[in-house]
Amino acid sequence: MKRLFLATTVVSLGVTAVFALWVxxxxxxxxxxxxRLLYLHAPTAWIAYLAFGVTALASLLWLFPRTRSATxxxxxxxxxxVGVVFTGLTLVxxxxxxxxxxGTWWEWDARLTTTAILFFLYLGYLALRRTGTTADERGKRSAIAALIAFADVPVSYLSVTWWQTLHQQGTVFNERLSVKIDGSMAFTLVAAVVSFTLLYGYLVLERFELAQLEEGxxxxxxxxAIAERVRAEHVEVAPV
Amino acid sequence: MSHNWGFVTAGYSITTAALGGYFVWIRLRTRHLRRTLRDENRD
Structure with missing residues (x-):
């Protein structure tokens, strides 16, 4: 089943690349x-928001005692x-x-800046996950941090409408501008969003399995370590 | 006239390398951990 998932993802990414580069x-x-960078840039940004949304939702479920689970x-x-990887790619x-x-590589524009902040917030979140002595302690700290960090997602998304920015406003979901992209461009953009979403799902599945192994x-x-310490203490107190 | 293909090539190459590298890293680490756990179970 996982192989089929991977094969579907690879094929859809391949089809998207052909349309994006040549059609x-x-x-x-x-x-x-x-x-042609649009077909990478827009989907990677969408995946970043999706990934951090999933992190926030999973963190909420962890915080509620009734739904609390290591999963x-x-x-x-x-x-x-996975979200941090995609956010980094969005920026690049x-x-x-x-x-x-x-005519510039970088501007301290609202969208660019809030996206960069998002990247560093979640890098910090990943660093925080490495602290804490027990799984419960780590879970609590990181769940709260994930919810705080998520506040930047709507700010980043709406920054182009809240402030005057160099970054263009939304094209697909913007009624005011009524910019239409049709034909091969619209198809390729949708295909790119679908195939990157599949890729996100597959990567999270793989990373989740790895996290379970690391936890074990x-x-x-x-x-x-506890058993060795207990054994050492027994040797120390044992009469010679 | 340049049509900016250099930027396109760089973008697609960086994306492929980053996502491919990340995928390979997850796979290798998973395989390594599975092998380690299997060896520890045998001992």
């Missing part, structure tokens, strides 16, 4: 062929890590697209 037209107002904590961590791809269209290993090492 869709260049646009003079978007840096000519640099517009939610591990899922939150796995989704956040945006910079690469910004240079030919805006840590628990076993702790048990072994």
């Amino acid at each position: 869709t037209p260049p646009r003079a107002d978007q840096g000519f062929d640099a517009v 939610w904590d591990l899922l939150a961590g796995a989704s956040a890590e 791809l945006g910079s690469l697209w910004g240079r030919p269209t805006w 290993r840590e628990a076993r090492e702790l048990e072994r």
Whole structure:
């Protein structure tokens, strides 16, 4: 089943790449062929929001005593890590697209800045997950941190409407601008969003399995260390 | 006239390398941990 999931993801990514690189037209107002970065930049940003949303939801479920389970904590961590990878890519791809269209690699624009803050907030979250002596302690700290960090997601998303920014406003879900993208561009953008969502799902699945293994290993090492300590204490107090 | 293909190539290469590298890292680490746990169970 997992292999089928991987195969579907790879095929959909391949089809998207063919359309993005060879079928869709260049646009003079978007840096000519640099517009092809749209099919990576927009989906990676969407995945970043989705990933941090899943982390926030899983953290909430962990915080409620009735739904508390180690699964939610591990899922939150796995989704956040994948989200950080996609946020990093969003920033790099945006910079690469910004240079030919805006003439600059970086601007302290509201969208760019809030996205960079998002990246560092979740890097901090991942660092925080490595602290704490017990799984419960780690779960509590990281769940609260995940909910605080998530506050930046709507700020980042709405920054283009709240402030005047260099970054363009939403194209697909923006009635006021009524910008329409049709034909091969619309199809490729939808295909890219679907295939990147599949990729996100697959990566989270793999990372979650790895997190379960790491958790098992840590628990076993702790048990072994306690057993060794108890044994050493017995040797110390034992009469010679 | 340049059509900015250099930026496109860089973007697609970086994305492939980053996501591919991350996928391979997860796979290798999972395999390593599974092997370690199996060996520890045998001991």
